Amino acid sequence: MPTILGVPMQALFGQLLLGLINGSFYAILSLGLAIIFGLLNIINFTHGAQYMMGAFVAWMLLNYAGLGYWWALLLAPIVVGLFGVILERLLISRLYKLDHLYGLLLTFGLALIIQGLFRNEYGVSGLPYAIPSELSGGQRLPFMFLPNYRGWVVVASLVVCIATWLVIEKTKLGAYLRAATENPTLVQAFGVNVPLLLTLTYGFGVALAAFAGVLAAPVYSVNPNMGADIIIVVFAVVVIGGMGSILGSIVTGFTLGLIEGLTKVFYPEASSTVIFVIMVLVLLVKPAGLFGRTA
C-alpha cells in the first residue's frame, strides 16, 4: 500500500473526508458571522449560543411537540432566527453608532446568560438526539466507512453556503444589502428601509447558526456548552478568511477543516491549535485576511 510520511494513502483519504465534514460546520457558522459583521459591523459573540439553541430547539421539537429531524431543520432556524430579530431590535440596534467593543461586550454577555439559563434547566451532561432513520447506516467506501449522515452534512452545508452566496452576490436584495453596508445613509435616501434590512440580516445570520446546530445535534453532544467550544475556532476562521468576506468565510471554513483533519493524522496534539497558528501567520502576511479588502 502506498504511504505518505508513513501514513497509508487510504487512511489519508478518510481523514481528508472527515476534515471536509468538520469544515462544513465551520463554513456555515463562519458564514453567518461574516454576514453579520459585514453588514452590521457587529462581532456577534452570541453566535455559539445561537448554534447551541438550534440543537436544543431540535431536541425540544422532538420531545415536546413530536416533530422529527426534518421539521427541526426547517423550524429551528426560524424560531432561533426570530429570537435573533428580537435581540437585534431590542438591544443590538442601539449599538451601531458605537465602537465595535460595545457590540462585542453585549453579545458576549448575552451568550453567557443564554448558556447559563440552558445549563440551569438541562444540566451539562447533554441530551440524546438520534440520527434520523432515513440517514442512519453508512457506505463502505474503499478507504473508510462513511456514515450516511456525515455525507448529508457536507451536501446540506454546501447547498446552504452556495445559496447564501448567490443571494448576496447575484440578486437585487443582495445588492441592497451590499449597498447598505457601503453607505447606509445614501441607500436610505433612495427609499430602502435600511434598519429593516439590518434586522433581517441579523435574523438570517442567526438562523444559519441554528441550522448548523440542528445538523450537529445527532453527531455531537447536545449540551449548553457546545457552542462555547466551537465559536473560538470559527472566529479564527472568519479572521483568516477576512472579516466580513462571504466567499472568504466559506472557502476558509472548508479549507481549515481539511488542514485540521490532516493535523489529526500527523500530529494530533496540535489539531486544536493549528488553526490559530495559521491565523497568526495570515495576520502577519495579510492583515485583512485572505479574502479581505484592505480599507
Add this chain to the structure above:
Amino acid sequence: MLKRLLLASALCAVACGQALAQTPVKIGVLNDRSGVYADISGEGSVAAARMAVEDFKAAEKGLKVEIVAADHQNKPDVGASIARAWYDRDGVDAIFDVPTSSVALAINQVTREKNKAFINSGAGTADLTGPQCSPNTVHWTYDTVALANGTGGAMVKRGGTTWFFLTADYAFGQALQRDTTEVVNKNGGKVIGAVKTPFPTADFSSFLLQAQGSGAKVIGLANAGGDTINAIKQAAEFGITEGGQAIAGLLIFSSDIHALTPKVAQGLVLTEPFYWDLNDGTRAFSDRFAKQAGGKKPTAVQAGVYASVLHYLKAVEALKSASDGSKVVAKMKEIPTDDPLFGKGNIRPDGRTIHDMYLFEVKKPAESKGPWDLYKTLATIPGNEAFRPLNQGNCPLVNKS
C-alpha cells in the same frame, strides 16, 4: 451605633449560648456547579450532604451542623482561595466533594496547612492517597487506579488482549492511560497504539478512524465528561462496535450513560463504585434523592458525599469537636465505615476508603425498562483487590516495613 451594638451582643447572647450547648460543625461542599462536572457533583452533592445530616439526626446527637456550598469552576486557584476564605473567615471545619484532580490536590494542601479536614468524593487522582497523602485527607469514592484495575483487568480477561487508547491530552488522561496500560500488560494484554486528543474535543471521528485502522480489540477512552460522551456517540455512528471492536470507558458515570441512552452506549463495559439499583439500601436512598433532584438518580460522586458526610459526623460525635481536622480524620480511620450505599469497609492509614467496586455493562435498549435502567452487574470487585495495595502508593504516612 450603641443601640446596634447592644442589639448585636444581645443576639450573640442567644445564638452563641446555643452554640455552646451543641457542638458546631460547618461543612463546605466545594465542587463544579456550572461546568462539565456539574451533573456528576454540583447541587446534587449538596442535596446528598443535607440528606446525610438529616439521616444522622445530628441535632438529637448534639451536633449543630451547617452546610455551605461554592463553585470552584474547575480552577485550582479559585478552589484554593474559596477554601482559605472558608477556613479563615467563615469557620468551615471540613470540605467535601471537590471533583477535578488539580483542584483536589490544591485543597489537599490548604487543608493540611490549616489543620482542617478534606473528604474527597469527586476527584480521580490516586496521588491523593499516594505521594500527596495527608493526615487531614480522606479519599472516599474512587480513584484512577481502581478504575484501571476494574475495567482494564476485566476487558483483557474477556478476550480484549490488544488495546488502542484515545487519551485526553492532559495530566488526568495521561495518568489514566499509564495506570491502565500497567494493568493490561500485567494481565497479558498489549497496547498497540494511542492517540493524544486535545482537550476538549468535539469531533472524535478522525481519532476513531485511527483506532479502527489499528485493528485493536479494545478502544480505551482515557478521558471524561463531554469528551467521553462525544467519543461514544461517534463510535456508534462509525459502526465501531458493530465491526467487532469493544469500547472501554475508563471514567464514566451513570449520568453520562443516561445522557447517551442505552441505544448508543449498549455493551460498554465500565467500573463504578456505586449504582442506584444495586440493593434495597441504594434504591431507597436514590428514590429520596430523586425527589429532591428533579427526578435524577444520584451519581457515584453524590452517593460518596452522602456516605462520607455520615461517617465524618460519626467521628465528630465521638470527639465532641470538629475543630482539629487531623484528629477528626484519625477518628474516621479508627471507626469502620458502614453505610447503606457503600456497605462495610474501612479507611486505610493513607486516607483511602476501602469498599467494593463493580464492573457493569450497559444494557441493550430491549433490556432497559426505564430512562435510568442502565447497567447490569458483571462482577463485584472486592475492596481489597480494587484499590492500589497500601505499600505501593509511596504515601509518607505509611510505614514501609
